[in-house]
Amino acid sequence: IAGITQAPTSQILAAGRRMTLRCTQDMRHNAMYWYRQDLGLGLRLIHYSNTAGTTGKGEVPDGYSVSRANTDDFPLTLASAVPSQTSVYFCASSDSKEAGELFFGEGSRLTVL
Amino acid sequence: GQNIDQPTEMTATEGAIVQINCTYQTSGFNGLFWYQQHAGEAPTFLSYNVLDGLEEKGRFSSFLSRSKGYSYLLLKELQMKDSASYLCAVMDSNYQLIWGAGTKLIIKP
Numbered sequence: 138i139a140g141i142t143q144a145p146t147s148q149i150l151a152a153g154r155r156m157t158l159r160c161t162q163d164m165r166h167n168a169m170y171w172y173r174q175d176l177g178l179g180l181r182l183i184h185y186s187n188t189a190g191t192t193g194k195g196e197v198p199d200g201y202s203v204s205r206a207n208t209d210d211f212p213l214t215l216a217s218a219v220p221s222q223t224s225v226y227f228c229a230s231s232d233s234k235e236a237g238e239l240f241f242g243e244g245s246r247l248t249v250l
Numbered sequence: 251g252q253n254i255d256q257p258t259e260m261t262a263t264e265g266a267i268v269q270i271n272c273t274y275q276t277s278g279f280n281g282l283f284w285y286q287q288h289a290g291e292a293p294t295f296l297s298y299n300v301l302d303g304l305e306e307k308g309r310f311s312s313f314l315s316r317s318k319g320y321s322y323l324l325l326k327e328l329q330m331k332d333s334a335s336y337l338c339a340v341m342d343s344n345y346q347l348i349w350g351a352g353t354k355l356i357i358k359p
Contacts (some may be wrong), residue, residue, distance in 0.1 A: 161288075179254065179337070179349035180293070227292060235346045237283045239291035 140164070143242035150218050150249050158213045158245045160228035168242050169211040170195075170239065171203060173224040180227065186211055187234040204249045218249040252276045254350035256338050261356045270323045270336050270353045273341075278343020284312050284323045284336055285337040287352065293337055297323070333357045 141162045150156050162169065167188045172180040182195030182233050186205040201223060202214045211230075215222055229239040253275045262268040281300040285293040286328070299305055299314035299321060311324040323336055335352040342348055 177351060179351045180339075180344065180347075181349075185346075195347075197254070217307060237281050237294075237339070237341045237347060238295045239285075239347070241294070249333050 141228055141240055141242035143226075143228055143243060143245050146243065147246045148248070150215075150247060152218055152220060152249055154218050154248070156215045156218055158215075158226055158228070158237060158247070160211045160213070161209050162211075162228075162230045162240070163209065164230060164240065165208060166230035166232055166240070167208070168234045168236070169205065170229045170231075171201070171213045171225045172226060172229065173197065174244075175224050181244070183213065183226075184206045185234075217245075218247075223247060223249045252340075252342060252348045254338055254340060254348055255284045255313075256336075256350040258351070259354045259356065261358060264328055264330060264357055264359050266328050267326050268328060268355065270338075270355065271324070272321045272338035272350060274319050274321070274338070274340045274348070274350075276340045276342045276348055279316060280341040280343065281346060282312075282314055282321050283339045283341070283347070284321075285336060285339065286334050288334045296336075299333075328357050330357050330359070353358065 144159045170185045171183040184203040186192045189208045228242040256272045284296040287293040297312040337352045338350040339347045
């Protein structure tokens, strides 16, 4: 089934540990995004990539890094997790940066203790 | 700053009609989007407006007034499965989506 796959779906992590959330899409979309969603707040953009080989910072990039080595994969890394990074993380993709129809992965629920 | 406002929660009755409002202030405008998100699931795209007026798609319609910075999502013949959060998002001049916090819609039998 075409779409976006995220892993893991859920993770509990000790503060200070490094963690990578994986995201893979098979729709050959150019643009990919990482959002976090917290209760009472809208989706907040962490990092984005308009095309393979390029990345950009979103609204809340601190403490996170991304890479886009190819079209399909867009991993998000927390170098040293802190409790404020407890959230639900969504990876999304779109045909282009101008296309507002985003396709979302199922989300990764991360708890940092 | 950029801002999207929508009600936090609304309640409606099965079979009825409900209107969810969204007002926005953004740096530029390249379209307004509505998404549906069921609890514990990912958002899914519902509608897109870039010109003023009403866009109808089955039981769902979305309206836009760019001069007023205003949109609404109209849901007709409500069904229990319509219980979800509805997210309003505006694409700004840099083609970045600015998201509202979402409106939780509760449908009662």
